[in-house]
Amino acid sequence: TRSTRPQRLLGAVRRTATRGDPRSVVRAIDDFCRHTEWAMNVGDEKGTGCILDSVVSEVSPATVLELGTYCGYSTVRIATLLPPGAKLITLEFNPDFALIARQVIAWAGLEEKVHLVEGSSGDLIPLMKEKFGVKSFDLVFLDHWKDRYLPDTKLLEECGLLQKGSVLLADNVICPGSPDYLEYIRNSPKYRSQHFKSHLEYTKVEDGLEKSVFLG
Numbered sequence: 001t002r003s004t005r006p007q008r009l010l011g012a013v014r015r016t017a018t019r020g021d022p023r024s025v026v027r028a029i030d031d032f033c034r035h036t037e038w039a040m041n042v043g044d045e046k047g048t049g050c051i052l053d054s055v056v057s058e059v060s061p062a063t064v065l066e067l068g069t070y071c072g073y074s075t076v077r078i079a080t081l082l083p084p085g086a087k088l089i090t091l092e093f094n095p096d097f098a099l100i101a102r103q104v105i106a107w108a109g110l111e112e113k114v115h116l117v118e119g120s121s122g123d124l125i126p127l128m129k130e131k132f133g134v135k136s137f138d139l140v141f142l143d144h145w146k147d148r149y150l151p152d153t154k155l156l157e158e159c160g161l162l163q164k165g166s167v168l169l170a171d172n173v174i175c176p177g178s179p180d181y182l183e184y185i186r187n188s189p190k191y192r193s194q195h196f197k198s199h200l201e202y203t204k205v206e207d208g209l210e211k212s213v214f215l216g
């Protein structure tokens with residue numbers, strides 16, 4: 001049967017990226033998605049040097065939560081920039097995506113820094129403290145189902161997983177969009193938000209990321 005897009009993306013990584021070199025893995029996926037087949041990776045405009053990379057470097061987080069692994073592109077981008085000893089927990093609901101992402105993360109040589117957990121964010125977030133020994137997250141990257149951004153943010157608050165200064169960075173707040181999340185986070189006295197205009201990965205379609213600092 002025909003391969004899936006994530007399988008073809010993994011093939012491109014294996015063919016063109018150097019094992020153990022995360023930058024070459026990111027470049028291989030960007031090249032594949034720009035020239036061969038689009039895929040919903042945050043991409044090199046919202047990723048490269050501008051927003052995602054600069055926020056990660058600025059926060060220099062000890063603990064990161066990523067919601068929505070997909071093929072592991074942003075997982076590799078973020079993990080590459082983490083200080084020694086830092087941990088990234090990434091949640092993926094789709095087992096097929098998770099299987100590909102594990103191989104992409106392994107090819108990049110980042111298994112030590114990344115803990116990929118399969119399951120729904122709604123089920124897993126309440127387990128972060130007891131099962132994963134997390135006190136709180138310094139950075140949360142939201143990139144999963146857009147209608148889960150708001151409920152999962154409220155869940156993170158309720159579970160005491162955000163502390164003063166924790167940063168939430170949400171992809172796709174314009175396209176596909178997450179209007180209820182934007183409405184909440186921009187009007188809540190518990191957050192200070194900033195919008196970074198950009199484009200949908202590998203296209204000219206308007207998109208953007210929302211960076212929100214939890215004020216405690």
Ligand SMILES: Cn1cnc(CNC(=O)c2cc(-c3ccc(F)cc3)cc(O)c2O)c1
Binds near residue numbers: 144172175
């Ligand atoms: C199935 N699934 C598993 N994970 C998810 C969560 N991610 C998205 O939905 C997502 C979608 C798009 C997008 C798709 C089609 C289109 F025309 C325009 C935008 C872009 C992104 O960056 C995304 O993160 C969906």
Ligand SMILES: [Mg+2]
Binds near residue numbers: 041143172
């Ligand atoms: Mg996205």
